[in-house]
Amino acid sequence: MRIMKKLLSIILTVIIAAAIFAGCGAETAGPNEIGIGINYELSGEVASYGQASVSGIELAIEEINAAGGINGKLIKPFKYDNKSDKSQATTLTKKLMTQHKVSIVLGPATSGAFKATIPEATKNKVVVASGSTTAEGVTSDENGVKEFAFRICFSDLYQGTAMANYALKNMSATKAVIIMDNSSDYGKGLAENFKKTFEAGGGTIVATEAFVGGDTDFNAILTKIKGQEFDVIFIPGYYNEAGLIIKQARELGINSAILGADGFGAPELVELAGKSALNNVFFSSHFSVLDKNPAVSDFIANYNAKYGKDPDQFAALGYDLVYFVADAIKRAGSTDPVAIKDALAATKDFPGITGTFSIDENHDPVKDVIVVGFKDGEHATSERVEQ
């Protein structure tokens, strides 16, 4: 009996050890292939972001491979689900870099998880790149730029600058009112950037009002600004409060243009504000299906053919991310991760479907912002605003 037990434990140990070592023999890209790791949130709380991103990524890889690959080499993707979990994302990044020996890792989609994988990228000297991490300080912090991290979306706060330029140049506005969400960094940062750019461009901020997340009554502050003269209202905040502000402003007879950032880009905004209130309202976005650019219409058609629905901004950014990486690999003429890193950092005027961009010294893109306009509650117009 005792011997049996011992035997059993030895067998178990061997099985476990085998399972662990089996990982070491993981598949790597062949000599005529380029290994690319895909580390996205395919399940868990932010699965919709990850799934849409991967749809765009896979479409792009398919297109590139069908066209003969990059420098004659086909892309070999290694796809994993990080389950919307930071530590899982880090483990997968390590696995992709050390076992699958990929040339670059794409993802995760969210800022927190992406940040968690950067130390692993720095250690293994392989780039991690993402299309949708919009938080501040993802690719650089007070210690300078993070050498092996790149993103191709503009940051949250960049939109404050972009919308100020839109107001000044496209709407010829000179006077603006800011109604800001004072309870989020998003709202405060956007307001600050808007103010800086708007005043530098010769505009005046007539009034700055504030609210906190969860407020529902904005009649008092709207009545207060109604008596003043201004061209536009900028609302840096999320759709919950922004929707109600728009509704109450229109009810009070304030019909001036209202500007916002990507916090407006949710269908709930339309429900809260009501369709009739959503006229002369504009917000910044990464991507719009209304974009008239021919490359965008091709992308939308191909995406529709493969998945049977319109792409969202995550899919568009995922699609751009692959082409952005492919462009760098082509210029580097090598699959060496460090050479790819240098080529990515040197990217100039890359024509993406989410806008043409160059990579700056902080590994952020300098790119166009797409401004979407509402008419009777529908997205009706889309303009690219150059920075």
Added chain:
Amino acid sequence: MEQLLQQAINGISLGSIYALIALGYTMVYGIIKLINFAHSDVYMLGAYFGYVCMTSFKLDFLPSLLISMILCTLTGVIVEKVAYKPLRNATRIAVLITAIGVSLFIEYVTMAIAGANVRSYPPQKGLFAQSVNLGNINITMQQIIIVSITIILMVLLQFIVKKTRIGKAMRAVSIDSDAAELMGINVNTTISFTFALGSALAGAAGIMVGIYYNSINPLMGMLPGLKAFVAAVFGGIGIIPGAMIGGYFIGIVEVLVSGYSNSMYRDGVVFAILILVLILKPAGLLGKNTREKV
């Protein structure tokens, strides 16, 4: 001047909501000396009942209002029977903690059923979508309806409390429940009736807020509930006209602070008023200073 009038209208609309909620706090406190924290969640439920009536059953405002008030009345009575009645002779702190428990229970059960996200009422048509313009002053029909319904309900409440037998019983129990019982008044029925009245008013406030602001969520009762409580204390807790005055006062103060000073100070000022009232006139505006008899 125009702006002041417009702000006053905004303040009265907001104050009506606070006043309706405050009445429930004050009546329950008057009769069993309990701060019923679950009251603000009955108000939230009122908004959700109204939402269901209007979206799933496509009812108009008035039937939705009535159904919502009836369902809230039932909720209020059930809460009283299940959570507070067994604790009738327990310490006041035990009942208070139970009230907080009931409040959280209602909030999170609603969240589990309806989800945590914000919902919006269906777009209002006809009369409700209109507004009246007097020069530069804009009054929406919704504001007019909120204020008129509030006034009708308050008059009705005054009538019930002052002119009916059950109202007389309520007043008797609030003065001395033991003596009232000796006089043959059914104290339990009277307490249930008080909860029913307060909850019906909270339900009405809930559905009107749903229409007015077009945004409801399971935690929407927290802050308005606290402010209505401040309103009840301001007017003198346990005193019905005090709650009305307190509600309107808090609503108007809030709007004036946002309108003529910094909107970020709004909530701060409201709670500063609570502290001041408690220091200067602990029994509230209409309260009488009664000495505790030993």
